[in-house]
């Protein structure tokens with residue numbers, strides 16, 4: 001298995017033929033789209049409100065229709081849907097049932113108030129769990145408004161982040177390692193308070209209750225399952241992949257921001273900072289070279305840190321293989337990464353313009369019909 005793991009097998013479905021980017025031209029293009037006149041937020045709000053109907057169902061259909069037109073044009077005119085490409089898949093993963101084993105340990109898991117997080121990916125159920133408010137933000141009314149006002153949606157960025165996690169891992173309940181961990185959790189539960197382990201858990205969570213103890217125990221074990229290396233890779237790819245066509249509060253554009261988030265939210269140790277730097281540099285390259293979330297997720301799944309070469313082995317060898325097949329120099333690949341960033345900013349401006357045009361058209365159509 002180890003032998004196989006180290007081999008890079010190019011995916012024939014993936015057409016990786018990056019064009020050498022022309023950064024000055026791209027920058028000019030960005031300036032052009034940024035400075036050309038667009039509607040103000042007030043104008044957008046007033047147009048958006050004019051779609052409102054007495055009948056909620058009619059209203060929903062109208063917004064749905066506008067959203068469909070916007071997304072069709074974005075795909076056609078930009079060649080990608082950006083983070084919106086995850087919308088359908090994300091909704092399916094949101095609707096997935098919770099695995100019985102998860103329910104056994106966390107009975108309250110489907111309660112929206114169970115967790116403070118707005119969204120999370122549950123490996124065992126292969127499900128994206130979201131807060132109720134989040135579902136409203138994914139409705140067509142909200143998305144049309146977000147796109148027309150900003151050219152992006154915070155909730156779609158988060159959804160894409162979670163969809164990327166679904167490409168990286170899934171837990172097999174039959175897996176011996178997982179079974180052992182579940183057994184330990186079962187024992188903790190059976191003993192309730194009294195065993196050294198559950199006392200340790202109790203001390204860790206103030207005001208202990210059995211469900212919190214279980215959640216805590218699960219979290220402790222999950223932290224052990226998901227080692228530092230995995231967190232760096234998993235969160236790294238999810239943040240980088242969802243930042244490419246994103247903007248706003250959930251987007252970490254620079255490696256410094258990524259390091260800060262990984263340290264604060266995921267407790268990555270200082271001595272692992274160089275791993276974040278190397279991961280970020282290489283995963284950005286894989287995306288810029290044209291690889292998909294899925295293919296990068298596959299590599300993330302199997303790659304290992306190589307202490308001698310100071311890199312993630314499979315990631316590094318994939319970057320190398322792709323550089324060779326594309327015939328690009330190191331500098332040209334750096335340019336590709338820079339171009340990817342500018343293209344993302346152009347994409348947002350274009351999406352905003354398209355959304356505003358479609359919203360305006362819909363209002364005109366609606367008002368022409370009624371007069």
Ligand SMILES: [Zn+2]
Nearest residue numbers: 161165235238
């Ligand atoms: Zn994440």
